Structure formats: C-alpha cells, structure tokens
Amino acid sequence: MQTKELLTSSYDFHLPDELIATHPASPRDHAKLLVYDRATDTITHTYFYDLEKFIPKDCALIFNDTKVIKARLYGQKQSGGKIELLINRALNANDVHVYIRGRVKIDQEIFFEQNLKAVVKELYEDGTRVVNFFQDNHLLRFEELLPILDTIGHIPLPPYIQREDNEEDAKEYQSVFAKIEGAVAAPTASLHFTPEQHQRVSENYKHAYVTLHVGSGTFKPVETDVITEHPMHSEFYEISPKAKALLDSKQKILSVGTTSTRTVEFYARHKDQTSGEANLFLHPNNKPLRVNHLLTNFHLPKSTLIMLVASFVGLEKTLELYEEAIRDKYRFYSYGDAMLVL
Known part of the structure; x- marks a missing residue:
C-alpha cells in the first residue's frame, strides 16, 4: 500500500476557472505574494514588490536566464491542409523535437512563411515528431532557425491560457533577465521581477544564473496512479562558473522558480556535470538537498510542479497553502501570483 504522498490523486484540488490568470499583473511586481515561513508555520499575505523584506539576508539567489522562443508555427501541407507545429526542443544541430496538430507521415513536407519548410523524419508513439527545417532548401541548424522564428513564430502560451498570443505576450511572457534562447515555456516565478527590482536584488544579494531550457513537458500532468512511476521529461541545462562556485559553497540558496530548483538539485546529485x-x-x-528557500507560482493539480512544492513543505501543508490562496483569490499558473517558501 502506497502512502498518500505517493498517490497522484492526493495532489488534486478544485480551482475555480476565474482564478486561472490569462494576462499578467501590471506592473509585474503588483502580483500577490504568499509568504510561508516553515520555522514559525506562519503565512503572510503581501505583494511581490515587497519581496526584499522577506528574503533572508544570508542567502544567495539563483535565477534561470533561459529565453522563450517563438516556438509555435502555423503552416500548411502540400495539399493546402492547415498545420500547427509546436517546437519542444532541439535534439542536436539539425533534429528538432516537435508536436504537430494534424496527421503527418515520414518525409512529409510542411510549408511556412519565408520559404521555411519542415520535413518529418520520425514519428514517436507518444505523438511527438522529429523534423528538420529548411529555408530555400538549405538545411538549417537550430541557431539558424531562431531568428526566423522570431519573425514568423508565435509565443507558445500554455494550453490553459485559451487565447491567441499578442504583442503584450512577446514582452510579458519573458523574464527581464532572459538571455539564452531555447525555452518553450517561461520560468514563471521570474516573470514578476521588474528591471528595477531585479537590479535592487542583484545589488543587495549574492546571485548567479543557471540555464534550463523549459520544455512543454512541464505542463504534462502525472498520469500514473503512483507518482514515482511517472516518466519525468528531461531538459537541457547549463550551470555558469559563478553559479557552480555558489552551489559548491556553504551559502544558503533561494531558488527563483521550479526550473532553477530542478537545475540546482540535479547538480547537487551529479556534481561533475555542469551541463547536459x-x-x-x-x-x-x-x-x-541544496536549495533552502523557494520562490514559485501556483501550479496545476496533479503536476510534477505541485509535487516539487510538496518536497519542501509536505503534501498536507501544500494543499493547505493552496486552499488559502484560493480563498484569498490568488491568481494561478504562469501569469498568476507567487509564493515564497522560507
């Protein structure tokens, strides 16, 4: 018999539709912030612009500097049938792992603007595909594809934001310190920082950057009855020399977001690997093993992300905090409000 903490059904909760944020807070730092202090078992309700009042003086911050690419493309088959393609990640220089809405077969060509073409190379049983991209019949490396995506692609808003992307999203679904292109989902706890607040925090606290290119697998719910049987998706990460030095020290760590947390904790278990x-x-x-404090948003039921929160505070406390947030009308998911676990 499995303990409650290992049952996927234990991580379910009811969220009223109106609490799913479809647009960001404006300004960014006016999102609500729920602060949970484990030492005193107390909850404080505040706003993100007051974050610095709660960050422990003796800790360093780890940020994820990944940059969201315009990963959604609309095109057509030779027959004229419409196709939607969502890039998930580059597998190597030329092969790109994608989701395609619409039936395709091996060697099929899909046509986009600017003479961009995708050729289907592999079909996986989970419904994903591998394609190569060409422009004017030149096989593109992934870094050559990125500037083309920037002009004809669309910001890949999460599936629960049920609207088309717009110009606001191109700016708002990106952290102010985004730098390394490759993510298809934003590290959402980072979205709350304004340039001014990020600068203040950077001046007042030790900090460093890691890169984890967030894949669309981050939205995939756990479908197994027992959470440990879930096949966890993998994502490319890289740890800067400055981040490595911090993580190898005795410095307390506040991880900005679940993506930074996964990166730091993966490194804590594989100290010889600074990328992979x-x-x-x-x-x-x-x-x-290494992260002391967590800054994060509020996540989907039965997701690996709410389970990550439970790794810090336990199942019961996680559900209690989420119920409190729902009672107080916090906004949930990518464009939603934030929680700081001390």
Whole structure:
C-alpha cells in the first residue's frame, strides 16, 4: 500500500476557472505574494514588490536566464491542409523535437512563411515528431532557425491560457533577465521581477544564473496512479562558473522558480556535470538537498510542479497553502501570483 504522498490523486484540488490568470499583473511586481515561513508555520499575505523584506539576508539567489522562443508555427501541407507545429526542443544541430496538430507521415513536407519548410523524419508513439527545417532548401541548424522564428513564430502560451498570443505576450511572457534562447515555456516565478527590482536584488544579494531550457513537458500532468512511476521529461541545462562556485559553497540558496530548483538539485546529485540533460523529479520522497528557500507560482493539480512544492513543505501543508490562496483569490499558473517558501 502506497502512502498518500505517493498517490497522484492526493495532489488534486478544485480551482475555480476565474482564478486561472490569462494576462499578467501590471506592473509585474503588483502580483500577490504568499509568504510561508516553515520555522514559525506562519503565512503572510503581501505583494511581490515587497519581496526584499522577506528574503533572508544570508542567502544567495539563483535565477534561470533561459529565453522563450517563438516556438509555435502555423503552416500548411502540400495539399493546402492547415498545420500547427509546436517546437519542444532541439535534439542536436539539425533534429528538432516537435508536436504537430494534424496527421503527418515520414518525409512529409510542411510549408511556412519565408520559404521555411519542415520535413518529418520520425514519428514517436507518444505523438511527438522529429523534423528538420529548411529555408530555400538549405538545411538549417537550430541557431539558424531562431531568428526566423522570431519573425514568423508565435509565443507558445500554455494550453490553459485559451487565447491567441499578442504583442503584450512577446514582452510579458519573458523574464527581464532572459538571455539564452531555447525555452518553450517561461520560468514563471521570474516573470514578476521588474528591471528595477531585479537590479535592487542583484545589488543587495549574492546571485548567479543557471540555464534550463523549459520544455512543454512541464505542463504534462502525472498520469500514473503512483507518482514515482511517472516518466519525468528531461531538459537541457547549463550551470555558469559563478553559479557552480555558489552551489559548491556553504551559502544558503533561494531558488527563483521550479526550473532553477530542478537545475540546482540535479547538480547537487551529479556534481561533475555542469551541463547536459536534467530529468530530476522532486517530491516528498525525494526532497531538496541544496536549495533552502523557494520562490514559485501556483501550479496545476496533479503536476510534477505541485509535487516539487510538496518536497519542501509536505503534501498536507501544500494543499493547505493552496486552499488559502484560493480563498484569498490568488491568481494561478504562469501569469498568476507567487509564493515564497522560507
């Protein structure tokens, strides 16, 4: 018999539709902030612009500097049938792992603006595909594809934001310190920082950047009955020399977001690897080893992300905090409000 913490059904909760944020707070730092202090078991309700009042003086911050690419493309088959393609990640210089809405077969060509073409190379059983991209019949490396995506692609808003992307999203679904292109989902706790607040925090606290290119697998719900049987997705990560030095020290760490947390904790378990593929699944039976404090948003039921929160505070407390947030009309998910776990 499995303990409650390992049952996927234990991580379910009811969220009223009106609490799913479809647009960001404006200004960014006017999002609500729920602060939970584990030492005193107390909850404080405040706003993100007051974050610095709560960050412990003796800790360093780890940010994820990944940059969201315009990963959604609309095109057509040779027959004229419409196709939607969502890039998930580059597998190597030329092969790109994608989702395609519409039926395709091996060697099929899909046509986009600017003489861009995708050729289907592999079909996977989970419904994903591998394609190569060409422009004017020149096989593109992934870094050559990125500037083309920037002109004809669309910001890949999460599936629960049920609207088309717009010009606002191109700016708002990106952290102010985004730098390294490659993510198809934003590290959402980072979205609350204005340039001014990020500068203040950077001047007043030790900090460093890691890169984790967030994949669309981050939205995939856990479908197994027991969470430990879930096949965790992997994502490319890289740890800067400055971040490595911080993580190798005794410095207390506040991780900005679940993506930074997964990166730091993967490194804590594989200290010889400063880049590669991270597939770490944090949950109450696999607790953090290196991260002391967590800044995060409010996540989907039965997701690996709510289970990650439970790895810090336990299942019961996680559900209690979420119920409190729902009662107080916090906004949930990518464009929603934030929580700081001390």
